[in-house]
Structures are given as C-alpha cells and as structure tokens.
Amino acid sequence: MKTHNDQETEDRPAPRRFRNRISGIALLAVALGLTSCAWFPWFQQVELALIPTQGAVRTTVNLVGEGFGDVQGDASVLFDGVEAPIQTWTDLLIVALVPVVPTPGGHDRPIQVSVWRGGEEIATASFTLVRGVLFVSRRDGNSEIYVMNPDGSQQTNLTN
Secondary structure (H helix, E strand, O other): OEOOOOOEOOOOOHHHHHHHHHHHHHHHHHHHOOOOOOOOHHHOOOOOEEEOOEEOOOOEEEEEOOOOOOOOOOOEEEEOOEEOOEEEEOOOEEEEEOOOOOOHHHOOEEEEEEEEEOOEEEEEEEEEEOOOEEEEEOOOOOOEEEEEOOOOOOOEEOOO
C-alpha cells in the first residue's frame, strides 16, 4: 500500500491496528499512573475501608467503599480466599460475616479481604483475624455455643 507521499507501508487490517493502539494507550496509562482516572474504568480499584479492622470468626464486618454495585449478583467477598456470608450489599456498603478461617497455633494473624465481581478483584484491604473465644451459655434457656473476640465484643451464637 502506498501513502500520500508514495512510501511503502504494511497493509494491516483495521481491527488489529485498533487493538495495538488500545494496548499502547493502556500501557502508557499504567506507566504514567493514570489508571485510577475515569478514562480507564477497567483498571479502577475501589477504595476499601473495613470496620472493624480485626475480629474473630463470625464477626460482622462493614466493608465501606464506592462502586461495589447496587446488587450482589455474581460478586463475592473473600477472607483469605474463603467466601464470606453476605448480610447486606449496596454500592457503598457490604456487610459480611468473617468465615471460618484457620488461625494456626491459636495466634492472631493478618489476612487479605478482597471483593470480586465478574471474576475480577475490585478491592482489597487487610484484616487481623483474632483467635475467638468459644463458650457455652444457657442465657436463652438452651445450651448454645458462642464465639466472641478476646475483649468480649461480638458475642455470636454459632448454634442458632
């Protein structure tokens, strides 16, 4: 193919040129640190805050951010790779329970909390999993097994 100044050029199909340009733009955006701007929504990570930032198994955790989506759909929350039960899901707030995650040796340990949508990780934050205290109580007339944080907070019935 000849250009307007009669120089030979390679004749490539338009879709491939388009893909190459998009790839080049994406690499430039990554190199320049522009991936969090609105022009590149496929790179955006949701800013994620956890309340509380530590707790035992079955602790209720609020995941606060923006851009989770109005409904859960195919999305999930993982604590160290284990899917968490979801109580509430909105675009700004997810309420989840810490799933059963091992604490080898009975020691507190940092774990990764991640939010996934459509097979993509959209947010991550650190959480400290503390060894829970298990106890039996007859407070409601029946023998029930509870777990709580070492400070006595988040007493949760495991058998009801």
